Amino acid sequence: MTQQAILVLTTGGTIDKAYFDALSEYQIVDSGIPALLREARVAVPFRVVEVMRKDSLELDDADRAAIAAAARDAAETRIVVTHGTDTMTETAKVLASQVPGKTLCLTGALSPARFAETDANFNLGMAFATVQVAPPGVYIAMSGQVFDGLKVRKDREAGKFVAL
Amino acid sequence: MTQQAILVLTTGGTIDKAYFDALSEYQIVDSGIPALLREARVAVPFRVVEVMRKDSLELDDADRAAIAAAARDAAETRIVVTHGTDTMTETAKVLASQVPGKTLCLTGALSPARFAETDANFNLGMAFATVQVAPPGVYIAMSGQVFDGLKVRKDREAGKFVAL
Amino acid sequence: MTQQAILVLTTGGTIDKAYFDALSEYQIVDSGIPALLREARVAVPFRVVEVMRKDSLELDDADRAAIAAAARDAAETRIVVTHGTDTMTETAKVLASQVPGKTLCLTGALSPARFAETDANFNLGMAFATVQVAPPGVYIAMSGQVFDGLKVRKDREAGKFVAL
Amino acid sequence: MTQQAILVLTTGGTIDKAYFDALSEYQIVDSGIPALLREARVAVPFRVVEVMRKDSLELDDADRAAIAAAARDAAETRIVVTHGTDTMTETAKVLASQVPGKTLCLTGALSPARFAETDANFNLGMAFATVQVAPPGVYIAMSGQVFDGLKVRKDREAGKFVAL
Numbered sequence: 001m002t003q004q005a006i007l008v009l010t011t012g013g014t015i016d017k018a019y020f021d022a023l024s025e026y027q028i029v030d031s032g033i034p035a036l037l038r039e040a041r042v043a044v045p046f047r048v049v050e051v052m053r054k055d056s057l058e059l060d061d062a063d064r065a066a067i068a069a070a071a072r073d074a075a076e077t078r079i080v081v082t083h084g085t086d087t088m089t090e091t092a093k094v095l096a097s098q099v100p101g102k103t104l105c106l107t108g109a110l111s112p113a114r115f116a117e118t119d120a121n122f123n124l125g126m127a128f129a130t131v132q133v134a135p136p137g138v139y140i141a142m143s144g145q146v147f148d149g150l151k152v153r154k155d156r157e158a159g160k161f162v163a164l
Numbered sequence: 165m166t167q168q169a170i171l172v173l174t175t176g177g178t179i180d181k182a183y184f185d186a187l188s189e190y191q192i193v194d195s196g197i198p199a200l201l202r203e204a205r206v207a208v209p210f211r212v213v214e215v216m217r218k219d220s221l222e223l224d225d226a227d228r229a230a231i232a233a234a235a236r237d238a239a240e241t242r243i244v245v246t247h248g249t250d251t252m253t254e255t256a257k258v259l260a261s262q263v264p265g266k267t268l269c270l271t272g273a274l275s276p277a278r279f280a281e282t283d284a285n286f287n288l289g290m291a292f293a294t295v296q297v298a299p300p301g302v303y304i305a306m307s308g309q310v311f312d313g314l315k316v317r318k319d320r321e322a323g324k325f326v327a328l
Numbered sequence: 329m330t331q332q333a334i335l336v337l338t339t340g341g342t343i344d345k346a347y348f349d350a351l352s353e354y355q356i357v358d359s360g361i362p363a364l365l366r367e368a369r370v371a372v373p374f375r376v377v378e379v380m381r382k383d384s385l386e387l388d389d390a391d392r393a394a395i396a397a398a399a400r401d402a403a404e405t406r407i408v409v410t411h412g413t414d415t416m417t418e419t420a421k422v423l424a425s426q427v428p429g430k431t432l433c434l435t436g437a438l439s440p441a442r443f444a445e446t447d448a449n450f451n452l453g454m455a456f457a458t459v460q461v462a463p464p465g466v467y468i469a470m471s472g473q474v475f476d477g478l479k480v481r482k483d484r485e486a487g488k489f490v491a492l
Numbered sequence: 493m494t495q496q497a498i499l500v501l502t503t504g505g506t507i508d509k510a511y512f513d514a515l516s517e518y519q520i521v522d523s524g525i526p527a528l529l530r531e532a533r534v535a536v537p538f539r540v541v542e543v544m545r546k547d548s549l550e551l552d553d554a555d556r557a558a559i560a561a562a563a564r565d566a567a568e569t570r571i572v573v574t575h576g577t578d579t580m581t582e583t584a585k586v587l588a589s590q591v592p593g594k595t596l597c598l599t600g601a602l603s604p605a606r607f608a609e610t611d612a613n614f615n616l617g618m619a620f621a622t623v624q625v626a627p628p629g630v631y632i633a634m635s636g637q638v639f640d641g642l643k644v645r646k647d648r649e650a651g652k653f654v655a656l
Contacts, residue, residue: 019345019440040286041274042308043324110205112347116444116608122204125289125305132310133297141289144206146296160207181511183604276511280444280608368614369602370636371652438533450532453617453633460638461625469617472534474624488535 005045006131007076008033011067011091012054013084015109015120028053032113033082036124047076056084056091056108064091068098078131080124081106085154085161088140092149096138105130105139106149110159169209170295171240172197175231175255176218177248179273179284192217196277197246200288211240220248220255220272228255232262242295244288245270249318249325252304256313260302269294269303270313274323333373334459335404336361339395339419340382341412343437343448356381360441361410364452375404384412384419384436392419396426406459408452409434413482413489416468420477424466433458433467434477438487497537498623499568500525503559503583504546505576507601507612520545524605525574528616539568548576548583548600556583560590570623572616573598577646577653580632584641588630597622597631598641602651 010016010031018029034048051070052063071079079099083091085108095104107127113120126141138149142161151164174180174195182193198212215234216227235243243263247255249272259268271291277284290305302313306325315328338344338359346357362376379398380391399407407427411419413436423432435455441448454469466477470489479492502508502523510521526540543562544555563571571591575583577600587596599619605612618633630641634653643656 014347017347019342019347019443036286037308039281040283040308041324042286043326044307044309046308114443114445115347116442116446117203118444119204121285122200122206122289122292125286126293128286128308129290129293129305129310130297133294141293143208144201144204144210144292145208146293160205162207178511183506183509183511183607278608279511279606280610281606282608364614365636367609368611368636369652370614371654372635372637374636445531447532449613450528450534450617450620453614454621456614456636457618457621457633457638458625461622469621471536472529472532472538472620473536474621488533490535 004078005047005076006078006080006128007071007074008037008046008048008080008082009067009070010048010050010082011052011056011059011084013056013082013108014111015082015113016053017112018114028055031082033124036113036121040121040125042128054084056087059084059087059091064094065098067091068094071095071099071102071104077102079104080127080131082124083108085110085142086156088142089149089153092138092140096150099138101136103131103134103136103139104149105134105141105146107141168242169211169240170242170244170292171235171238172201172210172212172244172246173231173234174212174214174246175216175220175223175248177220177246177272178275179246179277180217181276182278192219195246197288200277200285204285204289206292218248220251223248223251223255228258229262231255232258235259235263235266235268241266243268244291244295246288247272249274249306250320252306253313253317256302256304260314263302265300267295267298267300268313269298269305269310271305332406333375333404334406334408334456335399335402336365336374336376336408336410337395337398338376338378338410339380339384339387339412341384341410341436342439343410343441344381345440346442356383359410361452364441364449368449368453370456382412384415387412387415387419392422393426395419396422399423399427399430399432405430405464407432408455408459410452411436413438413470414484416470417477417481420466420468424478427466429464431459431462431464432477433462433469433474435469496570497539497568498570498572498620499563499566500529500538500540500572500574501559501562502540502542502574503544503548503551503576505548505574505600506603507574507605508545509604510606520547523574525616528605528613532613532617534620546576548579551576551579551583556586557590559583560586563587563591563594563596569594569628571596572619572623574616575600577602577634578648580634581641581644581646584630584632588642591630593628595623595626595628596641597626597633597638599633
């Protein structure tokens, strides 16, 4: 628990969705993650980098390679990745194989951070703690639980993540 | 990270403060922790027990002994304690000496959970992750950081927790 | 300002939109209007009736006739109508011709009531005051302003209502 | 309903109370009224002037004279006054006798605007509509109702305003 800088890579997903009346639709927007960290009064050094801004159903191999490269090339060894929930486990696999020796935790939200009621703040808190406490590896923090990133799936119907 | 039930002991503190117009003052009320866990869509088994409802400046030795007893006597080995921030470190010391072999994490909030902007959800998320990931011991999760519960102090003027 | 019961007719619109992760889309849901009135600590007698649950772009003549009938047939003479913003002015015209002798105020929101930041509460407050204070007629309360319901349009690009 | 500029005079009260952990107490702070008006997407011209920052139990005759002078001397004829609820009716009497020919509406909140659940937005919306729609005079908008400012009292036990 030595205090080391934390890197937050944002990639889009429900956590960063907003609603636009002019279009009558939601879109992923400027990441709200820095605002969430201010609200949480985070006093450890951190850096937020927007890698992309996509619904996770739209991510392809090149996108996942870009996320992995951003994590691997960074100076930080403790890395939080905010991500859409639908393909979070696929990105976890890529990170596990391509980013050795670092502690990574993916998280996101089932309800947008801009909602009055959202799991975004809690999930981001879980991810921040996980990268400080857990040994190197890839984790997923969702549904109140910290999972091994390679042993978890999203149960879309039940609206939660469950261990394999 | 085997899924085991988590116990949440609530003791009061700013995290559970509300404002009463009829009295023109803040008071600690029915714990809002269960509502925060619903909002976070926590799907792991958990149990919330209200041990007391006090400002942490009012806690005495008997209160701390009661908190330690509740933690020690519980079946759960992963225990989150919500607590006022002013004497959180004192309670951490008592828990460290009186509750062996369990993973405990104290947390609280600098801004009440009932506020629109609050660190409560994030902090509770950090504590939930810590008791799942960390080895047995006593931790404090505040200010975006997971601290060894015996090596941390609150810097009241700066409004944050810092490592000793 | 004699205290008389207020009728709230809900018809759908952005004000009642929620986000469903399982579908990755917004949908209009159980009206949140009763919750907004509780939050506002409304102590005057009121009644909320759901007439329909539609995006206002989907409303047709039969829908508008149904809204007008609900307003005309009600015992109350002070009626708030929550409504999508895109065709709010069209419904205002129908109400003006088909519901004589009552004070009606249409309102809605540019940002869903379930968002942390929303104009829903303020707009509903404007509508509640308008039906208590204004003479019989049809009004629209949006963008911080109370408009004659027949002399207003939505400026979609600017994201606000403006007087004709 | 000609669009004319609205003046908002802030005087303090619960609506502008925040909580300070460093002091373990609440205090009235920089007015949150401008933020509430942005959130409401108010598009009519308005001006916010802080007259004072007091709990309304602390207001004396000189304070009320200052509020009346600010209202009387302003160019605007539609004036919203945010005010603590405990002595709101006393200030209404002073405004009624000292500010002729203008439409004034006092409002406030039973729960601070900074809370996740608050009547502040709704009440401010009621006041904005009232000064646009009502004839000259002094009104109080609270508890979902627009009252004649001279015929209303706060029922402290019941936590609401009631007509005399």
